Amino acid sequence: MNRPANKIVIVGAGECGARAAFALREKGYEGDITLIGAEPHLPYERPPLSKEGLAGQLDPKYVADAERYEAAGIQVLTDAAVQAIDRGAKTVRISDGRDLSYNRLLLATGASPRPFPGHSPTSSLVRVLRTHAEAAAIRLKLAPGKLLAIIGGGFIGLELASTARKFGAEVVLLEGLPRVLSRGVPEEIAAVVAERHRLEGVDIRCNARIADIEERGEKVEIDLDDGGILIADLVVVGIGAIPNTALAEAAGLAIDNGIAVDETLCTSDPDIFAAGDCCSFPLGHYDGRRIRLEAWRNAQDQGTLAAANLLGAAETIASVPWFWSDQYDLTLQIAGLADGAVLTVQRDLGDGAFILFHLDASGRLISASGIGTGNAIARDIRLAEMLIAAGKRPDPQALGSTDIKLKALLAA
Amino acid sequence: MSGNWIEVCAADEIDEEDVIRFDHDGRTFAVYRSPDDEYFATDGLCTHEHIHLADGLVMDDIIECPKHNGRFNYKTGQANGAPVCVNLKTYPVKVEAGSVFIALV
Numbered sequence: 001m002n003r004p005a006n007k008i009v010i011v012g013a014g015e016c017g018a019r020a021a022f023a024l025r026e027k028g029y030e031g032d033i034t035l036i037g038a039e040p041h042l043p044y045e046r047p048p049l050s051k052e053g054l055a056g057q058l059d060p061k062y063v064a065d066a067e068r069y070e071a072a073g074i075q076v077l078t079d080a081a082v083q084a085i086d087r088g089a090k091t092v093r094i095s096d097g098r099d100l101s102y103n104r105l106l107l108a109t110g111a112s113p114r115p116f117p118g119h120s121p122t123s124s125l126v127r128v129l130r131t132h133a134e135a136a137a138i139r140l141k142l143a144p145g146k147l148l149a150i151i152g153g154g155f156i157g158l159e160l161a162s163t164a165r166k167f168g169a170e171v172v173l174l175e176g177l178p179r180v181l182s183r184g185v186p187e188e189i190a191a192v193v194a195e196r197h198r199l200e201g202v203d204i205r206c207n208a209r210i211a212d213i214e215e216r217g218e219k220v221e222i223d224l225d226d227g228g229i230l231i232a233d234l235v236v237v238g239i240g241a242i243p244n245t246a247l248a249e250a251a252g253l254a255i256d257n258g259i260a261v262d263e264t265l266c267t268s269d270p271d272i273f274a275a276g277d278c279c280s281f282p283l284g285h286y287d288g289r290r291i292r293l294e295a296w297r298n299a300q301d302q303g304t305l306a307a308a309n310l311l312g313a314a315e316t317i318a319s320v321p322w323f324w325s326d327q328y329d330l331t332l333q334i335a336g337l338a339d340g341a342v343l344t345v346q347r348d349l350g351d352g353a354f355i356l357f358h359l360d361a362s363g364r365l366i367s368a369s370g371i372g373t374g375n376a377i378a379r380d381i382r383l384a385e386m387l388i389a390a391g392k393r394p395d396p397q398a399l400g401s402t403d404i405k406l407k408a409l410l411a412a
Numbered sequence: 413m414s415g416n417w418i419e420v421c422a423a424d425e426i427d428e429e430d431v432i433r434f435d436h437d438g439r440t441f442a443v444y445r446s447p448d449d450e451y452f453a454t455d456g457l458c459t460h461e462h463i464h465l466a467d468g469l470v471m472d473d474i475i476e477c478p479k480h481n482g483r484f485n486y487k488t489g490q491a492n493g494a495p496v497c498v499n500l501k502t503y504p505v506k507v508e509a510g511s512v513f514i515a516l517v
Binding site: 297 | 429463464467468469476478479480481493494495497
């Protein structure tokens with residue numbers, strides 16, 4: 001039997017790591033907590049970086065200020081990279097050469113943007129967007145008369161396009177597939193998003209094939225397979241992210257599209273847990289299917305769950321995947337996973353806002369996706385999430401009828 | 413209580429276990445009816461990113477922000493964990509002659 005946790009090290013000072021650190025104290029843990037982050041800042045919220053946070057604030061939006069870490073007795077090491085884990089000695093080697101010992105370790109190492117093949121992710125003209133520093137550098141290039149080329153029509157690319165238009169920059173968005181948001185967003189909702197971007201002046205080009213990207217002085221030339229040439233002032237690549245698994249892999253932990261954890265977030269080493277973007281986990285609501293999520297709410301939920309389990313609670317993952325995106329005054333929210341849906345029901349909420357409910361062959365609600373201005377769809381998506389978590393098989397007609405409150409279906 | 417009582421709406425305009433938005437004199441409030449048929453009021457905007465709480469979901473004595481699911485106890489204003497850490501201000505409420513009033517202090 002292991003000793004109880006008294007020395008906890010958290011590798012990765014993002015939303016997930018920070019949440020775990022505070023949750024440990026909320027659960028009454030009184031031992032040491034060291035939170036180690038590679039960036040110069042205290043943990044901050046990443047979602048604003050492609051949205052209002054790009055507006056050029058000097059500071060990121062912090063998860064908590066320095067006083068709160070101090071009051072909670074959480075030691076935060078910034079600008080510190082963890083270079084290795086010695087599982088035998090139970091230590092982590094940090095970049096200043098020190099070894100820190102742990103008796104429980106949490107890996108919340110996040111994910112890194114996938115670079116464009118053949119291009120350094122650190123070029124000043126062909127960038128990625130994941131950190132406050134990257135957002136600040138991108139912001140400097142967004143102005144009337146400047147052309148921003150975005151590669152990838154996912155959430156990051158589209159949110160950045162929306163923000164760039166606010167600053168008056170011209171935007172061309174290149175998507176390799178036939179439509180934007182093809183990963184996880186229904187076609188009807190993606191169409192609303194794409195149409196809004198067109199109205200705002202974003203030039204979305206689907207089925208785009210990039211032959212070459214070449215930096216020429218202060219400009220970047222993008223050659224397309226169809227013979228087209230774009231001369232951009234900045235290129236931002238948003239083609240997904242890769243989980244940061246190198247540290248875990250070198251330590252011999254099991255890897256499977258991320259650091260492989262069980263339903264309690266435990267890795268193949270019983271004293272090491274992983275949470276957030278970096279890990280893949282079995283999802284109980286969906287037949288134990290192994291997935292990895294890159295999402296803010298998941299980072300929080302798993303940070304909290306990891307804290308409980310670092311202390312021996314052995315609680316299992318119970319939350320339903322949930323995502324949101326803001327573009328212009330539109331908000332899109334998705335709860336659950338729609339793979340395997342055989343029936344889709346639409347619920348119209350007025351002013352163009354609508355929700356699509358996806359049911360599987362047994363009639364179980366497995367996903368809901370909605371779009372509308374402001375927070376028009378938020379309450380019903382939240383209720384849908386609760387219906388999904390409860391394994392409900394609601395009457396499809398009721399889902400489509402706004403005369404029937406979703407809350408009533410939850411009680412049924 | 414030296415508040416200035418302001419009429420919000422008819423008591424039956426708020427469903428049980430629900431919330432409405434109430435704007436008055438350049439300020440915005442959220443006014444709640446609990447599952448036990450009691451009425452409460454708080455500032456209208458979430459302390460995390462200033463989103464209207466009245467678009468959120470009421471569950472028992474909790475209001476959940478529609479944007480990022482920050483939770484508050486609307487009876488006490490207590491912030492109930494991440495991402496919110498700043499409490500909501502609450503206001504006295506009374507029901508008289510079938511109408512809901514809040515006291516602005």
